[in-house]
Amino acid sequence: MRSILASYSHRADEYAERLGSMTSVHPSDLQLVTAWADEVRGPLLDAGCGPGHWSGYLARRGVHVRGIDLVPAFVEHARTAHPQVMFDVADVDALPLPANSFAGVLAWYSLIHHRPGDIRRALDQFARVLRPGGGLLLGFFTGPALEEFDHAVATAYRWPPEVLSDELRAAGFEVIETHTRTSARPQPRPHGAILAQLSHSRANLIS
Amino acid sequence: MRSILASYSHRADEYAERLGSMTSVHPSDLQLVTAWADEVRGPLLDAGCGPGHWSGYLARRGVHVRGIDLVPAFVEHARTAHPQVMFDVADVDALPLPANSFAGVLAWYSLIHHRPGDIRRALDQFARVLRPGGGLLLGFFTGPALEEFDHAVATAYRWPPEVLSDELRAAGFEVIETHTRTSARPQPRPHGAILAQLSHSRANLIS
Numbered sequence: 507m508r509s510i511l512a513s514y515s516h517r518a519d520e521y522a523e524r525l526g527s528m529t530s531v532h533p534s535d536l537q538l539v540t541a542w543a544d545e546v547r548g549p550l551l552d553a554g555c556g557p558g559h560w561s562g563y564l565a566r567r568g569v570h571v572r573g574i575d576l577v578p579a580f581v582e583h584a585r586t587a588h589p590q591v592m593f594d595v596a597d598v599d600a601l602p603l604p605a606n607s608f609a610g611v612l613a614w615y616s617l618i619h620h621r622p623g624d625i626r627r628a629l630d631q632f633a634r635v636l637r638p639g640g641g642l643l644l645g646f647f648t649g650p651a652l653e654e655f656d657h658a659v660a661t662a663y664r665w666p667p668e669v670l671s672d673e674l675r676a677a678g679f680e681v682i683e684t685h686t687r688t689s690a691r692p693q694p695r696p697h698g699a700i701l702a703q704l705s706h707s708r709a710n711l712i713s
Numbered sequence: 714m715r716s717i718l719a720s721y722s723h724r725a726d727e728y729a730e731r732l733g734s735m736t737s738v739h740p741s742d743l744q745l746v747t748a749w750a751d752e753v754r755g756p757l758l759d760a761g762c763g764p765g766h767w768s769g770y771l772a773r774r775g776v777h778v779r780g781i782d783l784v785p786a787f788v789e790h791a792r793t794a795h796p797q798v799m800f801d802v803a804d805v806d807a808l809p810l811p812a813n814s815f816a817g818v819l820a821w822y823s824l825i826h827h828r829p830g831d832i833r834r835a836l837d838q839f840a841r842v843l844r845p846g847g848g849l850l851l852g853f854f855t856g857p858a859l860e861e862f863d864h865a866v867a868t869a870y871r872w873p874p875e876v877l878s879d880e881l882r883a884a885g886f887e888v889i890e891t892h893t894r895t896s897a898r899p900q901p902r903p904h905g906a907i908l909a910q911l912s913h914s915r916a917n918l919i920s
Binding site: 537680683685686688 | 887896
């Protein structure tokens, strides 16, 4: 992940300026994340929070949220912009957080650079820190086949929802909802979202 | 379609009582249909409107909507419940409506009894009555494979979103969004929705 860290650190200010605000969020995504977060009954982790705009928004709604990101410049930005939220530098593949400590994990475009063979590391971490029955909401680039493409910052991957769903089930999650937005308009790339729930039986096996 | 008509006619009152009101609509479906309908710029056809609850709701929002259904008992119910909306008895496979006359078609669970080989008839009709660039919103039962099952009223079919998307593209539509809700909770059967747009070039070929 060194190159991802370096690439984002180099462009953190530009990224925060362009995408680090709720005004750049698609209305459907805002509705989905809001409706999901409002149902989470307990602490929520914004995993790969970037400049912290989702955390700030959710905190203003009364959600008990904290954020982590691999990129120190993002965490600094998030702390300044949203002083009411706790942000830390951390890797989604090795979360320095106790097991069974969250009711929800939001991973909004934060696994897009994971190589397909490595995505389970992050999903296993989410399963570990979530309570049994806890919720996970993933946002990602989608497409008809699992393939890499040149993202502005670093190589990223498109996931067909059913392929990512298989990874989630293997990590102990039940897939509850899938959403895709595939038009070239109004956003540049096909978007996917999956809402999953940690199985009640799985959590204790891996904590 | 004779048996579908007979089956629904026989149970129209029971169906209207149980499912013919907006209070039985899932909140996510309400949000999806509302957001879509609010963007439709022109007349909207509620194709297979049943007891007319969607039409009534959309008319109250100011949408210029009319409804059609194959089952006379549903149309009677709809006319009584929503006198401000025009409802007619008609078959989605042979719409008695002029070409290019609607900006949107809502087909919410109205193609669930179509045999897979016959669904194009209805989709071609939707493409015919829609203006170029017009919108189509489908609600349907979904599942990992295209298969029939015993629905309360008559045999119905589960469609994987990608299979139904292929049918839509063949009928001249571009698929814009897909949504699935696959949990057993809170609703009994996995649900799918597809939002599509009639290609600008296709409409004139088939009108």
